[in-house]
Amino acid sequence: MNEYDSQRISTLAEKVGYYKTDNINNIDCYVLNTCHIREKATEKVYHDIGRLKKNYRNKKKPIVLVTGCVAQAENNEMLKREPYIDAVVGPQSYHNVPKILSKLHKKKEKLNFTNFDVVEKFDELNKVKNLDSKVSSFITIQEGCDKFCNFCVVPYTRGPEYSRSPEEVIKEAKDLILNGTKEITLLGQNVNAYFYNEKEKVFKFSNLIMSLDKLKELKRIRYTTSHPIDMTDDLIDCYKNAKKLMPFLHLPVQSGSNKILKSMNRKHSREEYLSIIHKLIKVKPDIKFSSDFIVGYPGETEKDFYDTISLVKEVNFINSFSFVYNPRPGTPASNLERVDRETQMRRLTELQNLLVDIQIKANKNEIGKLTEVLIENRMKKQTKYFGRNENLTPVVINNVREKDIGKIIGVKIQDCNRNTLFGTKVNMEREAAA
Ligand code: SAM
Numbered sequence: 001m002n003e004y005d006s007q008r009i010s011t012l013a014e015k016v017g018y019y020k021t022d023n024i025n026n027i028d029c030y031v032l033n034t035c036h037i038r039e040k041a042t043e044k045v046y047h048d049i050g051r052l053k054k055n056y057r058n059k060k061k062p063i064v065l066v067t068g069c070v071a072q073a074e075n076n077e078m079l080k081r082e083p084y085i086d087a088v089v090g091p092q093s094y095h096n097v098p099k100i101l102s103k104l105h106k107k108k109e110k111l112n113f114t115n116f117d118v119v120e121k122f123d124e125l126n127k128v129k130n131l132d133s134k135v136s137s138f139i140t141i142q143e144g145c146d147k148f149c150n151f152c153v154v155p156y157t158r159g160p161e162y163s164r165s166p167e168e169v170i171k172e173a174k175d176l177i178l179n180g181t182k183e184i185t186l187l188g189q190n191v192n193a194y195f196y197n198e199k200e201k202v203f204k205f206s207n208l209i210m211s212l213d214k215l216k217e218l219k220r221i222r223y224t225t226s227h228p229i230d231m232t233d234d235l236i237d238c239y240k241n242a243k244k245l246m247p248f249l250h251l252p253v254q255s256g257s258n259k260i261l262k263s264m265n266r267k268h269s270r271e272e273y274l275s276i277i278h279k280l281i282k283v284k285p286d287i288k289f290s291s292d293f294i295v296g297y298p299g300e301t302e303k304d305f306y307d308t309i310s311l312v313k314e315v316n317f318i319n320s321f322s323f324v325y326n327p328r329p330g331t332p333a334s335n336l337e338r339v340d341r342e343t344q345m346r347r348l349t350e351l352q353n354l355l356v357d358i359q360i361k362a363n364k365n366e367i368g369k370l371t372e373v374l375i376e377n378r379m380k381k382q383t384k385y386f387g388r389n390e391n392l393t394p395v396v397i398n399n400v401r402e403k404d405i406g407k408i409i410g411v412k413i414q415d416c417n418r419n420t421l422f423g424t425k426v427n428m429e430r431e432a433a434a
């Protein structure tokens, strides 16, 4: 979502005469869009600004904006701790960026824009076309969270759940498609909690997927991140009915232990999670899964940890994110007794080794097979091209051309490493007949 927000911030800044540059040594404005999910990200902000300060010691100071969830959570504290920062702008206030830049251009002052007006934000954003022209683009359709997992800062930094109107979303999708987008990933902290209700007319996430599925030039639909309790049967049925919905789902479970899930306030059990997985496999046998895991959560015993390990083996996640529990100020879990660091790290290593083994095995299993790849771009300083197959696995192809960008082509996989498949374009019909 930060990638989507950064892209929108950059378009907004263009309204007042700024444009994006890769030349960090000659800038007028520096926007640092931040994440607050783990502590490390906050420290990185100060580290990055320290580097910038050094770089501009003998030059004109650029305007420095810190946007995103760190700005939301730490607002005035940040302005005090680092005077080099000119403004803090929360994730629901970044539509004000043109106004902020104009103000700072005229007069040096410290600005704090951390209101939670998500309706005003999207009203403003709707007036500015999403100019993204990538083959694969994002659209934020939902923001915020009402679930309050005991470890997580998102409900405090992004605010309550909010869904954009289907008309706005479809219009943004059509604009992107006109610009060349072939794949859209719908975004939200709880994307599948999407629910729009106006004048008694209800529009659910499954309705939105089915509407997007009808857009002619669109080839693929994805969404992230989903919460298990919102994986309703009508959404599961989309895997049968929506031709463009990809057979891959990132569905974070966090832990395989019911005791830990309860203590996290995840609102679902291991069995309920597995039942969703089985229902999805029933309607879409080739579907693959990925997840997020937190290890070393307060109270996690060896048995709880091995419940997570057994769940990983049962689902065979092809790709996942795993983290050591990181206490976040203001969240209920931060007051609980912690698992010692050594145990946390040992468990993280064991879990990650297992996840990597499964990923490598899944990739090796593709060798010799045909896979459908949406070609996204030519690789930097190479003649090879990059794309992703239906399961979101990166694929590097050696014999495609510029004109193949944006097309779905058949690729025969010849090799792989942990993250990537390597292959050659083939004529799918000829291969199938052979
Ligand atoms: N809404 C999504 C869900 O419930 O599955 C997750 C969104 S959260 C922004 C992304 C991931 O960060 C979570 O799934 C969790 O694994 C991780 N995370 C959040 N808070 C954390 C914490 N305090 N320590 C470690 N990992 C954390």
Ligand code: SF4
Binding pocket: 145, 146, 147, 148, 149, 152, 153, 154, 155, 189, 190, 227
């Ligand atoms: Fe955070 Fe996701 Fe839980 Fe919401 S549902 S509190 S975003 S982990």
